[in-house]
Amino acid sequence: MLTLNFILALTWMVLQRSFSFSDFVVGFSLGFAVITIAQVALREQLLETAKFRRHQDIGRYPLIVWKVLGFILFAFWSIIKANIDVARILLRPRLNINPGIIAVPLDVRSEVGITLLANLITLTPGTISIDISTNRDTLYVHCIDIQDADALRDDIKQSFERRVIELFP
Amino acid sequence: MTLTEWICFGLCLIGVIFMLLSSFGLLRLPDIYTRGHAAGKAGTLGIIGLLFGVGIYYGDILTIAKMFALIIFFLVTSPVSASIVERSAFVTEVKMTPSSGPNDLKGRYDEQGELQ
């Protein structure tokens, strides 16, 4: 958390565009206040991340960076595809859509992974994640146009969840 | 007009077109759940394109950094606000448009508001 405090102070100095000592003190004390308020949530997050860290990932930093870059490209490509899809549905002269809610069983366990997957599902073609069950194993997803519920479920698990699991188990 | 200004104008134009689409969808789609699709996707892409355009127009490192912070902020928060509004709509039992689609979430909340 001390590292985080220094990073916050540096960010403050960059945003102020002045690198004097007094600016550092102001930034450091502001960061201190923020961390003091948020320390419970921060500690839970840190413990959560440490619990799911895999030992075989140590020493494979370049591979992980490569995967993250691929993931970002894939996310942007699916966001653009999603928008073109929704635009096509919107501009149809007759609006015959078939919306519904499906349940998707989850294999991701970490909180970061679930958050990332839910956000990605919301940003991609025709699906919005609504809620997650209390024991964190089912995600409820609203779809704007269901042709085949099982195929859609498979698609979400194959294309999105597989990529998220590679980064956050 | 310089090249920078043309690029800025093009990106802003794409952004504004997507935002027009999202507000058009908000008016046209039949129920709250489908309207969330228009607001949560098209709105996000529109604002991202527009902010890229503004960042490129200024071109100094500080403004571009602020724009990147804003873009990441919108990427994280706008799906969250779309899905939290949809959940509040489901909890308060807003009607869905009649269709033959499945509804797996129906009746899954118990009295404490816990989801099975």
Place this chain on the structure above:
Amino acid sequence: MTLFELLMTGLMVLTALSMALTVIRLLIGPSIPDRALAFDLVMVHAVALMGLYAVVVDQDLLVDAILVVAVLGFLGTVALARYIEKGGN
């Protein structure tokens, strides 16, 4: 007025039109979540208008204001959604 400023002002007019469409949904929305969603989109449009205006008048001070409006819009939507869910008690 240069051509660039003219084009950007045209974009501002389009954004304002889009904002007006959203405000219609905000006014007629049959349920309260509809209005919350429309409010979120209105805040996004406000951010877009401020960004375009910052380019037209060439003032990068407005960029900081954009940050504040974006955060306020998100917080407002979350607060509204929590309020709807808990039924105001």
